[in-house]
Amino acid sequence: MNLQKVLAHQFKPIEHVLQPRDCMLYAAGIGLGARPEHPGDLQFLYEKALKVFPSFVNVIAHPGGWVQAPELEIDWVKLLHGEQAFEMHRPLEAGKTYVGTFKVTDVVDKGEGKGALILMQKTLHEVGNDDPVGTVTSTYFLRGDGGCGGTTSAAPTPHAVPERAPDGTCVLETLPQAALIYRLSGDYNPIHADPVIARKAGFERPILHGLCSLGVATRAIVQAVCGDDSDKLKSFRLRFSSPVYPGETIATEYWLDGPVVSFRARAVERDVVVLNNGRAEILE
Structure with a gap:
């Protein structure tokens, strides 16, 4: 990795028209519609008074494969998505046009042979209005780029999940074809x-997109804690700890502490924690 060029990289603002069809396709991709007659699901899938599911903020106006630019010298084949967070300043609205702006906020050098972390921020605002609608932060683990220097040596401390028994669990199934649906929202990684x-990459079969798994966990919190009112979800963050395979059942355990919800998610069939150190903030 060429640290100076990574820090100096200029991202072009990206406009994204939030077409109603795309909003519904994203909702279907993260499994909404499993309750086909329930208003909690239909509000994101039916064009009458259509709402946009909040985790869609992670997907729209995305800079794509910028890490593959040769001048950055990033060993992008060894890149892993480590953490993701978003904060909603106001709800997204179907039919509006949004602009995403991006920057690299920090690079953490873990040392030669230990990899590096790139921390990014996306700010989303509506065309003609500079007030932010949503803020998205992403952490990528560059397994092949340790020892190249960084802006800091300290990675952000992950949110600690309580040691007591969870206050509840929301169990959601994923479809065997979930990844094939979700990829139509723009992530065509083969x-x-x-x-x-997938087998060449070390997986027994194609895996679910990390942001799709995040969407499933967001569904769980909105459904179980917010009473299907997505406008109550102020912020959401988690760490990706293991891949999910399409068709698996995701059990999201959650702990309630006032407006703060801690959570983690497990793939039931393999008894593996796939999402960890989760923290959501709920508007009261």
Whole structure:
């Protein structure tokens, strides 16, 4: 990795028209519609008074594969998505046009042979209005780029999940074809569709997109804690700890402490924690 060029990289603002069809397709991709007659699901899938599910903020106006630019010298093949967070300043609205602006906020050098972390921020605002609608932060683990220097040596401390028994669990199934639906929202990485490429990457079969798994966990918190009112979700963050395979059942355990909800999610069939150190903030 060329640290100076990574820090100096200029991202072009990206406009995204939030078409109602795209909003509904995203909602279907994260499994909404499993309750096909329930208003809590239909509000995101039916064009009458359509609402936009908040975790869609992670997907729209995305800079794409910028890490593959040759001048950055990033070993992008060894990149892993480590953490993701978003904060909603006001709800997204179907039919409006949004602009995403991006910057690298920090690079954490873990040392030679230990990799590095790139921390990014996306700010989303409506065209003609500079007030932010949503803020998204992402942490990427560059396994092949340790020892290249950084802006800091200290990674952000993950949120600690309480040691007591959870206050509740929301169990949601994923479809066997979930990755094939979700990829239509813009992430066409073949490890989510092509069995041959997935096996070459070290997986037994195509895996679910990390942001799709995040969407499932967001569904769980909105459904179980917010009473299906997505406008109550102020912020959401988690750490990706293990891949999810399409068709698996995701059990999200949660702990309530006033407006703060701690959570983690487990793939039931393998008894593996797939999302960890989760923290959501709920508007009261």
